[in-house]
Amino acid sequence: MPQKPAELFLAVPPVWELSFQNLGIPTVSAYVRQCGFRVAGRAELNIGFQHYMVGRPELDLALVEDEYQRLRATPYYRETYEHRFDSFFSRMQLPFGYSELVSCNYETLLPFLQDERVNIPLRFYRERGIADELADASPGYTRVVGMGIDGENQLLGALTLAIEIKKRNPEVLIALGSNWMSAMIHILVEEHDLLAAVDFLVPGKGEVPLRILLEKVQEAGGKPEGPLPGIRVNQGDRFTEPLDCDTHVATAELPRPDLFDLRMYGRPNVLPYESERGCYWGKCKFCHHIMHYTHAYNSKPIDKVIGDLRAYEAEFPFRVVAFVDAAMPPRRAREIAERFLEENIDKRWAAFCRIEKSFTPEILELCARSGLDVISYGVETASLRLSTFIGKPMQKEVAYRVMKDTADAGIYTTAGLMNGLPSETQEELDELWEFLDRIKGFSYLHPHVFKFERGSEYFENAEMYNLEIIPAPPGMRLSPYRDFIDHNGGTTRPLLVDHSVNKRWWKSNMEGRSLDWKMQSGNFCKGVQVIVDK
Numbered sequence: 178m179p180q181k182p183a184e185l186f187l188a189v190p191p192v193w194e195l196s197f198q199n200l201g202i203p204t205v206s207a208y209v210r211q212c213g214f215r216v217a218g219r220a221e222l223n224i225g226f227q228h229y230m231v232g233r234p235e236l237d238l239a240l241v242e243d244e245y246q247r248l249r250a251t252p253y254y255r256e257t258y259e260h261r262f263d264s265f266f267s268r269m270q271l272p273f274g275y276s277e278l279v280s281c282n283y284e285t286l287l288p289f290l291q292d293e294r295v296n297i298p299l300r301f302y303r304e305r306g307i308a309d310e311l312a313d314a315s316p317g318y319t320r321v322v323g324m325g326i327d328g329e330n331q332l333l334g335a336l337t338l339a340i341e342i343k344k345r346n347p348e349v350l351i352a353l354g355s356n357w358m359s360a361m362i363h364i365l366v367e368e369h370d371l372l373a374a375v376d377f378l379v380p381g382k383g384e385v386p387l388r389i390l391l392e393k394v395q396e397a398g399g400k401p402e403g404p405l406p407g408i409r410v411n412q413g414d415r416f417t418e419p420l421d422c423d424t425h426v427a428t429a430e431l432p433r434p435d436l437f438d439l440r441m442y443g444r445p446n447v448l449p450y451e452s453e454r455g456c457y458w459g460k461c462k463f464c465h466h467i468m469h470y471t472h473a474y475n476s477k478p479i480d481k482v483i484g485d486l487r488a489y490e491a492e493f494p495f496r497v498v499a500f501v502d503a504a505m506p507p508r509r510a511r512e513i514a515e516r517f518l519e520e521n522i523d524k525r526w527a528a529f530c531r532i533e534k535s536f537t538p539e540i541l542e543l544c545a546r547s548g549l550d551v552i553s554y555g556v557e558t559a560s561l562r563l564s565t566f567i568g569k570p571m572q573k574e575v576a577y578r579v580m581k582d583t584a585d586a587g588i589y590t591t592a593g594l595m596n597g598l599p600s601e602t603q604e605e606l607d608e609l610w611e612f613l614d615r616i617k618g619f620s621y622l623h624p625h626v627f628k629f630e631r632g633s634e635y636f637e638n639a640e641m642y643n644l645e646i647i648p649a650p651p652g653m654r655l656s657p658y659r660d661f662i663d664h665n666g667g668t669t670r671p672l673l674v675d676h677s678v679n680k681r682w683w684k685s686n687m688e689g690r691s692l693d694w695k696m697q698s699g700n701f702c703k704g705v706q707v708i709v710d711k
């Protein structure tokens with residue numbers, strides 16, 4: 178028998194996406210429950226915070242999952258969630274530049290943490306009794322509160338909550354994990370003052386380390402002494418180095434994630450689902466996905482995929498399955514299409530894919546018949562040399578053919594493009610414009626500027642690729658991005674860290690071309706709409 182049982186309470190801190198949920202916390206929740214641990218609760222504080230910010234006190238209950246039943250009965254809830262996506266966002270406009278506040282100079286973040294005038298999450302937690310609830314461990318249990326940080330905007334919310342919980346109950350243990358935290362861990366472990374209320378940092382895939390952590394907490398009857406497998410333990414003046422830990426869980430063994438109610442989000446009809454972990458290609462040097470998957474790519478058995486979707490059908494009235502797999506190979510697309518058709522699964526679906534010549538007209542037509550509505554292709558560049566250099570070789574003729582066949586099959590087709598890649602020349606950029614002028618059938622363009630990002634092969638082995646990291650400017654120390662000097666003779670790189678410059682760059686370069694385009698309001702990353710020969 179454990180000395181004192183451990184329980185887990187999971188939280189999504191503000192400020193994050195409104196349109197869909199990250200699968201990290203739902204997956205961890207299901208996994209630790211499967212391992213026999215108690216999950217005392219899950220709080221979607223991001224959505225709760227957004228409601229708080231629009232000044233609707235009656236919606237303070239959008240905090241803990243059980244409370245959503247009550248929320249759904251309110252007229253405002255029905256009004257909001259039965260509206261279309263656009264109106265959801267217009268309602269959620271924050272009253273002032275909060276995102277600027279939270280991503281402000283992190284060197285001054287520490288004094289923010291206890292300052293109610295500027296720390297809006299602090300007011301939110303106090304007024305809504307959130308910290309009280311999270312600090313209230315079940316009688317006889319040691320509570321571990323786990324928070325996922327997927328973007329820098331969540332850091333303030335997470336650290337503030339950690340402090341508030343500790344003030345109320347110092348016995349509660351705080352663990353931070355997820356993507357952004359993993360990318361930034363080498364910097365965060367130096368931030369002793371900022372992270373004083375945090376007990377554990379859990380980088381990478383968190384299921385196994387969290388399970389081990391709960392076991393160790395039980396054995397110790399409280400905070401275990403470090404070091405621990407896969408986890409960095411705060412020992413006051415330092416974080417311990419993690420012991421080796423095999424974090425791999427075969428996708429076949431991963432339980433169906435405990436999703437938050439889809440109806441809270443901006444796309445209430447869309448079910449996010451991960452059918453594979455890692456990327457079957459996994460060679461793109463600019464891609465940080467690789468960082469989070471230290472083990473081999475693995476694909477859920479198709480029976481499990483179908484079983485999970487059937488089970489979700491009984492819970493949520495979703496119409497679309499958004500496969501959030503890093504890149505879906507043609508083989509998996511075919512498998513899903515065949516099973517959807519065989520079993521009369523009446524859903525639309527969407528996927529991210531790499532351009533592959535094995536996306537034949539026959540597969541694409543099969544996929545379209547089964548409900549595939551959207552393929553987002555990661556095209557990146559039109560140059561064979563550059564695409565090979567970045568680890569994602571692609572022949573233009575194949576891209577033309579695949580994208581045209583996709584559109585001809587009736588699938589809404591989008592292309593992700595990048596400029597400013599290491600070694601890119603002006604001629605290669607001109608080739609990109611020619612490519613866009615010539616390509617037929619795609620309907621949406623997601624332009625990006627290459628970001629030199631922690632966790633990517635380029636960043637982690639910069640010297641090997643003739644890239645020189647420029648030290649962080651003031652206020653950017655806790656950013657996963659850095660500027661860099663390209664010693665490969667690249668000539669087209671615009672400024673990287675300034676998104677308004679990037680936006681202007683794409684806009685000015687699109688002007689005067691034969692593309693009928695318009696910028697989507699307010700969010701460069703959501704893309705520029707391009708309608709070509711529809």
Ligand code: SF4
Pocket residue numbers: 456457458459460461464465466467503504531555569
């Ligand atoms: S960019 Fe896409 S295809 Fe390339 S490694 Fe990353 S996820 Fe895989």
